[in-house]
Amino acid sequence: MRTRERPHLLDDEYIQNPYPRLAAWRESPGFPVVRLQYGISALLVSRFDDARRVLASPDVSKDVRRALRLRGRDDDVLSEHMLNADPPDHGRLRRLAAPAVSGGRPGAWTPVVEEAVARLVDRIAERGRADLVADLAIPLPILLICRMLGVPDTDQEIVLGLSRDLVEQADPDRVNRATAALRAYLRDMLEAKARRPGDDGLSLLAEHAAAGRMTGTEALSTAFLLLFAGHETTTNLIGNGALALLSHPEQFDRLRSDLRLLPTAVEEMLRYDSPVSHATIRYTTAEVPVGAARLPRGRFVLVSLAGANRDERRFDRPDRLDVTRPLRRHLAFGDGPHTCLGAPLARLQGHVVFEAFARRLPGLSLAVDPAALRWRNSTLVRGLTALPVTC
Template structure:
C-alpha cells in the first residue's frame, strides 16, 4: 500500500455494514482500509466507481500482482477463474460457460422444482421450522451437487467445509477445511476420470476433454463451481424470504401480483447483497481510480453492498420495493468476472420463493428480526437460521384480486 495516503480505516466484515458504508460513501468513492487477515486495501463504495474498477484491465485478480503475494492469498483450493485474468480466465470460463446458458438453465428448472417440492413435503404441514436448514440450504446444494456429481452422502461434509472457507470462524479451522476439501475433491476428480458418469465434473476430468485442464486448474474449477454454486443462493433465498416477512406490504403485493417473484429476488440481490464484496484485485501498474491514486501492487476491494445502495443510482436505497427496477445493481458483480452461475441462482431463488409461498401462504417469522444471527466474511453474508411458523396448508382468503383458491403464487 502506498505510504503517502491517509491512515487506513479498520474494516472488519460485519453482518450489518450498511450505515458505515453509507457514511464512507458520503465522504467519497474510494477509501483506504485495513482488512484484518488480509492487510491494507482501497475500498470502493459508489456504484459508478465500482463499475469502473470491475472493468479496469489494470486491476487484476491474479494475486501475483499483489505487492505481498508471497504470503497473501488465504486458503485457496487449486487455481480457479476468480484468481485468474484474461486470457487464462477466458479459457477457463469458456470450458464451463456452455453449461450455464439460458437454455441449459431452463432445462434444469424441472429438477429445481422437483427438489424444492420434495423439501417442502418433508417439512411439517404446520408449526415451526428453520427455513435455512430445511429449505434454503439443501435446495441449491442438491442442485449443484447433482450437476457436478457429488454423491448424496458427501454433501453435508462438503457444505461444512465450503461454508468455513467463505465465512471462516478462525484461521485454523479455515485451513483445516481447505485441506479436507482439497483431499475430498482430489479423490472425487480421480474417480470421475476413471468412471465417467455424464456429470459436469466427469466431463471436465475426462482425459479426452479438449483444451483440458491441468490438475491444479481442475481442482480449482471443481472448488469454485461447487462453492459459488450454492453459497450465494442459500443467502439469497433466506434473505429474500426474511425481507418479505418483515415487509408485509410487499408480501401482500406479491400475493396479488405473483409475476413479481423475479422482481423480489432482484430487489433482494440489491438490498441484501449476499455477496458483500468481490474478490481482491491488484493494481498491475499505477493508476487513478475515481480521483484516488493507486500504486502498483495495491489491493482494491469493491463493495458490491455499498454500490447497490448508492442513492445516486437507486433512490431511497434502503427501502425494499418490488416495483423498483434495479437495473445496474452489482449483486452478481460486473465485467468479465460477472458471476457465471447467476442465471441458475436467480432461477433457484424464484422457484424456491414461488413454491414456498404457494404451499405456506400463512408463513410468518418465528423470531424478532433483531434476534437473528448472521455470518459475514469479506466476501459473503448470510443468515445462520431463519425460524418460521408455517401455518395451515389451507390458504386463508386472499386479498382483492388474488387467485380464487387463495394461492399467492401459481405454479
C-alpha cells in the first residue's frame, strides 16, 4: 500500500476549506498519513466506496482503547459508550440507548421543534438581523436534547460550554477540565435520576445501570455521548445548510418556490457540507482490502465523510449545490453499524428550520462576505463560529 506523508491535519488551511486537499487525495493512489492528537498517525480514507468499505468492515475496530493502551495511554471514563464499542457490546449498548433519544419516536417531538423554531424565527424577524449560529442553530438542538434527556433548561448553557471545549481540542488542559466537569455533572444527574426517576433519557440510563444491563461507567459514558452528539451534528447541519443556501440564491429561490423539494434539499445540504468532517477514529485488527489497495493491520484509520460526499465517482458535479439532486445515499451520518442514532432527529429539525426560512424570512441574506466567515477549530465536526444575516 502506498501512503503519502502530510503535515498535521489540524491546520487552519484545512479547517477553513478541506475540499481542495480532499479532492487531490481522492485522485491519488493509496491513503495520506495524517497527524492527530497525542502524536497518533492515521491513514485517511476519502473516496466514497472506500469509506463505505471501511465503515462496514468487521476488521476495523471502533474500540481503539485497546490500541491506545498499547501506546501507553489510558482512555477517559467517558469513552465506554457504543461509539467506541465492537460487537457484541456495541449492539447491546445501542439497543439500550435508542429509547433514551425520543423514545425511539422522533416524530413525537415535532410540536416541540416547531414551537421552538417559530419562537426563534420570530425574534430574528423582529430584529431584522441575526447570527444564525448563536440565535438558532445552537439553541434549538441543545433545547431538544436536554428536554429528551431530562437536563434542566437552566443548565443548557453549562452543557453547551463544556461540549464546545471538548470539540475544539486545541488546548489539552481546557479539554481535561471540561471532561472532568462534564463527568461530575452527569454523574450527579444520573444519581439524582436514580433517586427520583422521570420520563426522560437519563432516568432510563440510570434504570439500566441499576438493573445491571449497563455498568455505571457505561451509563455515564452513554449519557455523555447522547448529550454531546445530540446537538453538535444538528447545529452544524443548520449553520452549514443555511450558508449553502445563502451562497446559492438560485437554489434557495427554487426551494422557496416548491417546498416539496424540502426532503431532497436537506439531504443535499447534508452531502454538500457535511456537519461531521470525519468519522471517529478506527483501528485495523487485520489487513483490510480497500479498492485496489490494502490497509495494513495495526493502523489507525480516519474516514473523511466530507471527502466521500464530494467524490466525483459517486455524485455528478459534487462541488455544486443542487436542491433537486435525486436522493442518493450519502455518508453525512456515517454508514454501517455505527450509523448515527440521532439522524432522524437531525433531519426533523433541519426540515422545520429550512421550511421556516423559506416561508417566514423571504429577505434572508448574508450580512458579510462569505470569505470572512470562520470555521470552528475541530477536525471532528465542521461548523461555523458565526453566520451574520439580515432579513
